[in-house]
Amino acid sequence: MLLSVEKLRIAFGSFAPVKDVTISVDRGEILGLVGESGSGKSLTATALMGLLGYVNGHVAGGRILFDGEDLTGLPEEHMRRLRGRRIGLITQNPMTSLDPMIRVGKQIEQAARIHMGLDGKAAYRKAVDLMRDVRIPDSQRVHTLYPHQLSGGMKQRIVIAMALAGEPDLLIADEPTTALDATVQAQIIRNLVELVKIRGLAMILITHDMGVVAQTCDHVAVMYSGRIVERASVGSMFAEAAHPYTQALIGCIPRNGMRPGTLVGIPGMVPSTAALPSGCSFHPRCSKAHTICHECVPEFRQFGRHVGVACHLAGQYE
Amino acid sequence: MTTIVSESRRLRLPVSVPAVVAGLFIVLLVVSAVLAPTIAPYAYDAQNIEVMNEAPSFAHFFGTDEFGRDVLSRIIVGAQTSLSVSVTAVGFSVLTGLVLGSVCGYFGGLVDRILMTVIDLTWSFPEILIALMLVAVVGAGLHGVIIAVAIAYLAQFTRLTRTQVIQLKKEAYIDAAVNLGASDFHILFRHLLPNALAPVLVAAMLATGDAIILEATLGFFGLGAQPPTPSWGAMMSSGTAQLFVAPWVIIIPGCAVALTVIALNIVGDALIDSLDFRNKAREG
Numbered sequence: 001m002l003l004s005v006e007k008l009r010i011a012f013g014s015f016a017p018v019k020d021v022t023i024s025v026d027r028g029e030i031l032g033l034v035g036e037s038g039s040g041k042s043l044t045a046t047a048l049m050g051l052l053g054y055v056n057g058h059v060a061g062g063r064i065l066f067d068g069e070d071l072t073g074l075p076e077e078h079m080r081r082l083r084g085r086r087i088g089l090i091t092q093n094p095m096t097s098l099d100p101m102i103r104v105g106k107q108i109e110q111a112a113r114i115h116m117g118l119d120g121k122a123a124y125r126k127a128v129d130l131m132r133d134v135r136i137p138d139s140q141r142v143h144t145l146y147p148h149q150l151s152g153g154m155k156q157r158i159v160i161a162m163a164l165a166g167e168p169d170l171l172i173a174d175e176p177t178t179a180l181d182a183t184v185q186a187q188i189i190r191n192l193v194e195l196v197k198i199r200g201l202a203m204i205l206i207t208h209d210m211g212v213v214a215q216t217c218d219h220v221a222v223m224y225s226g227r228i229v230e231r232a233s234v235g236s237m238f239a240e241a242a243h244p245y246t247q248a249l250i251g252c253i254p255r256n257g258m259r260p261g262t263l264v265g266i267p268g269m270v271p272s273t274a275a276l277p278s279g280c281s282f283h284p285r286c287s288k289a290h291t292i293c294h295e296c297v298p299e300f301r302q303f304g305r306h307v308g309v310a311c312h313l314a315g316q317y318e
Numbered sequence: 319m320t321t322i323v324s325e326s327r328r329l330r331l332p333v334s335v336p337a338v339v340a341g342l343f344i345v346l347l348v349v350s351a352v353l354a355p356t357i358a359p360y361a362y363d364a365q366n367i368e369v370m371n372e373a374p375s376f377a378h379f380f381g382t383d384e385f386g387r388d389v390l391s392r393i394i395v396g397a398q399t400s401l402s403v404s405v406t407a408v409g410f411s412v413l414t415g416l417v418l419g420s421v422c423g424y425f426g427g428l429v430d431r432i433l434m435t436v437i438d439l440t441w442s443f444p445e446i447l448i449a450l451m452l453v454a455v456v457g458a459g460l461h462g463v464i465i466a467v468a469i470a471y472l473a474q475f476t477r478l479t480r481t482q483v484i485q486l487k488k489e490a491y492i493d494a495a496v497n498l499g500a501s502d503f504h505i506l507f508r509h510l511l512p513n514a515l516a517p518v519l520v521a522a523m524l525a526t527g528d529a530i531i532l533e534a535t536l537g538f539f540g541l542g543a544q545p546p547t548p549s550w551g552a553m554m555s556s557g558t559a560q561l562f563v564a565p566w567v568i569i570i571p572g573c574a575v576a577l578t579v580i581a582l583n584i585v586g587d588a589l590i591d592s593l594d595f596r597n598k599a600r601e602g
Contacts, residue, residue: 049497084499091497096490101512110508111498162498 001026002067002202003048003170009061010040010047016060017273018043018226020300025202025219027169030193032213032234033206034249035223038270041206044223045172048204049089050079067169085115088163092175094156098147104158105131105143111165130161135191153184157191164195171196171203177212189216211253214238219307222246225271225281228300231307242303242314244286280312288313337588340581347578351397358391363546371564381566383556389570392548396571399549400578403460403542404529407467412522414468415475416511422476423483424506434480437473445470449532450541458541466536467529478521482514489513520589527582534575550575 004024009016018040025031035041043057050071052058064071066087071079083089091097098107108127112118118126124143131139134157147155156176163171173192177185193216196203205217213220213234220237222230222245230243241247248266268285271277277284283293292312300310350357359379366386374381380389418437422430440448452466486492487510495505530550536542537551545552550571557568 051496054496080499080501082499083497089497091490091494093490097494099491099495099509099513102508110500110504114498114500114504159494162494166498 001065003204004065005044005048005062006065007062008044008047008059008064010043010052010057011060012055012057015274016226018047020227021062021223022228022300023204023221023231025170025204027200027202028197029219030196030203030205030217032217032220033204033223034208034210034213034220036208036266036270038225038273039223040226040273041223042174045089045174045204045206048170048172049083049087050074050076051083081115084111084163084168085166086168087170087172088166088168090156090160090163090171090173090176092178094152094159095179097159098155100147103144103146104150104155105145108158108161108165111162115166126165127161130164131157133164133195134158134161135187136161151184152180153188156180156184156188160188160192160195164199169202171201172206173203174206175208176205185212192216208249210249214253222249225276226273227281227310229282229311230309232305236305240304240306242306242309243282243311244288244313245282280310334588336584340584340588343577343581344585347397347581348401350394351401354395354398358388358394360388360391362392362395362548363387364391371560371567373564374566380570381564383553383564383567384560389553389567392553393550393570393574396548396550396553397574397578399460399543399547400530400533400551400575403463403533403549404467404526407464407533408471408522408526408529410464410468411471411525412475412518415472416479416514416518418472419476419479419481420483420506420511420514423480424487424502424510430480434476437476440469440473445528445532446535449536450539453536453541458544460543463533463536463542467532470532471525471529474521474525475518478518479514482517483510486510486513516593520586520593523582523586523589527579527586530575530578530582534571 001024006022008018008021010018021040021044023031023033033041033044046052046055046057047059048064048071053076059072062072066082071082074082098104102110105124105127108130109123112123112126112130116126128139128143131142136142136154136157142150142154147158150158160176171192176192177188180188189212192203192205195201205212207213217234219233220231221228222243224245230237230241230246237246238250241250245266248264251264252266254263266285271281271284279295280286280289280293280298283289286293290313296312298310298312300308303309303314364387366382369378369382369386371384372378372382372386378388378390380393382388383392418433422433448470449463449466452469453462456462456465492505492509495509500508533542533549534551534554537549538555540552540555542551543549553571554568557564557571560567
């Protein structure tokens with residue numbers, strides 16, 4: 001495994017919004033990390049980048065094994081050399097992720113120079129090549145443009161090219177298409193998948209869109225209020241989702257032939273991490289909840305062909 | 319249709335007629351200051367007892383002073399002194415302010431608190447008082463004036479840069495640079511400073527106007543350029559004695575100071591407008 005996160009716990013002082021995250025991803029694979037806003041997905045990504053210190057948080061338990069090395073105790077100077085070089089991050093807002101004062105081509109060149117020590121000509125060639133890889137037409141002309149001259153989709157391609165400039169092994173895409181038009185989303189996602197397969201990268205795709213997961217990922221981990229509640233391969237997950245939350249998420253995907261008004265949401269809201277319900281934190285929103293769900297936190301246990309699920313009742317209802 | 323397009327274009331361009339006139343005035347001033355020895359009709363220190371305190375005429379466009387020196391020539395050479403002193407001083411002030419402000423804003427913490435407290439102390443006195451104090455320490459003369467003016471405006475540029483940097487630090491592209499493994503140095507000098515620069519440059523333009531007044535004030539007190547080197551402040555000072563005999567000796571340099579400062583302010587305002595304009599274009 002290129003990356004395996006074991007029982008990761010993230011804390012801010014005594015308060016821990018991420019309690020128990022175990023995930024792994026290997027080269028050439030895409031792991032979908034799914035959950036609603038506030039479930040701890042992005043915080044997990046921040047921990048992987050070693051940037052919790054910037055938001056005054058810290059790793060309070062567990063390990064992050066990247067290529068055999070535990071990242072949790074690494075000094076900042078060492079971590080900085082991994083960032084962008086071995087682990088690339090694509091954030092969700094391309095509109096503001098580019099410096100408005102610098103030509104986009106130069107920004108890619110800078111990203112390439114930080115780690116690769118390229119000189120002027122080589123950096124220029126690298127930038128133009130990367131722009132071609134992320135399917136930017138007329139890359140030599142686009143190289144000279146400023147961010148405000150580009151569309152959202154183009155900007156996100158530039159951001160992706162910057163993330164690839166250090167030739168990382170692991171790519172973390174944190175809701176890379178949330179801010180884009182639906183028509184552009186599919187293109188960007190397809191491009192990312194292609195890059196992962198061709199370059200043999202490992203990718204963690206953070207999203208709340210089960211439809212995207214079904215089409216692109218090899219494995220899925222579903223997060224709810226700071227815990228992984230279900231993990232499985234994509235096939236197994238969509239065939240027999242065991243956690244009521246996962247089932248509900250899958251139920252949120254619009255399908256062809258659905259009658260108007262039959263698309264279901266999930267009632268209620270993600271609980272505030274500061275005031276979690278007792279027992280299984282999903283029980284107030286769960287239609288199948290039983291007494292035990294109010295009282296005990298469910299163990300993450302092996303289930304069917306799944307890696308595991310954290311639900312007392314998995315397999316027992318219906 | 320064409321007229322509407324050009325109309326709306328003209329409305330959107332922030333360059334106004336006063337700004338152009340003011341800009342041309344400054345260009346004229348700078349050019350004449352640079353070429354002073356060549357274009358001044360007389361030598362600035364050429365005394366001529368026969369034409370003492372003579373009113374403006376074709377021979378002496380702005381009249382002559384109590385030593386019969388040509389006021390126009392002294393204004394032109396004085397422009398050299400006034401402009402070079404205030405521009406150099408503001409330049410030093412801006413450079414130091416940019417470095418201190420960005421370090422304080424970016425790193426924060428104890429260094430920030432100590433530096434800003436010291437710098438804020440200079441806020442609590444009027445600029446002229448600080449300048450007088452510093453000239454007293456460094457000694458009268460142009461060097462003293464440059465140092466005094468530079469320090470008098472340092473707080474302004476440090477504060478401005480610091481605020482800019484603190485705001486920009488929250489921008490997503492700074493996070494993006496961190497995510498790429500960029501060093502503090504890279505983030506500070508490639509991303510934060512270029513983006514923080516525009517408002518600082520506008521403030522510098524406006525401060526240059528203030529600095530000319532401060533320089534003239536110090537000159538008026540006899541703390542600036544030492545005779546016979548002309549400076550606008552010193553000329554006004556010597557003009558006070560002949561206020562009723564030869565009022566042009568004090569009025570002309572006074573007008574020179576006023577016009578220059580007004581012109582700098584108009585251009586500064588136009589710059590502010592055009593920066594707003596650019597920001598809007600960037601967002602839109």
